[in-house]
Amino acid sequence: MSKTISYLLLFSNVLLLVAGQILFKWGLQKAGGLQWARIALSPTIWSGLALYGFATLLWFAVLTRLPLSVAYPMQSTAYVLGLLAAWFIFGESLSATKLIGCAVILIGVYLIAK
Numbered sequence: 001m002s003k004t005i006s007y008l009l010l011f012s013n014v015l016l017l018v019a020g021q022i023l024f025k026w027g028l029q030k031a032g033g034l035q036w037a038r039i040a041l042s043p044t045i046w047s048g049l050a051l052y053g054f055a056t057l058l059w060f061a062v063l064t065r066l067p068l069s070v071a072y073p074m075q076s077t078a079y080v081l082g083l084l085a086a087w088f089i090f091g092e093s094l095s096a097t098k099l100i101g102c103a104v105i106l107i108g109v110y111l112i113a114k
Contacts, residue, residue, distance in 0.1 A: 007113075009058055010074055016055035018081045022089060023048030031050040074110050076105050 027044030028034070038046050062071050080102045086092040 003006045006062065010062045010066065010071055011077075013055050013058040013062055014075055014078045014081065016051045016058065017075070018085060019083055020048040020051035020055065021078075022085050023051065025086075026088065070112055074109050077109055080105055 023044050025047060027039065027042045030044060031038035031042055083094070083098055083102060087094040
């Protein structure tokens, strides 16, 4: 299978992980924090868990196509997308320090992918 497909699978895995985290955050907000009974019955939390399940299946496919030493560090792009989602969706702060950290991550990902 081509490297392009392998990287598309990896990026899809990252998108599912970030979407799962967004659903977890949203579900926790709707539940009013760590209200375990409400969390256990939350469709939003369960949807996040389902996305994590799909992400794991994609991860298995990625691991059959890319070296772990390449694939695993490249998953750090989830941190960048997560930070952007937190800013855009939840209105969290986006400081210069956070942006510099994201730039460092992206430079590292570029160097590993090279």
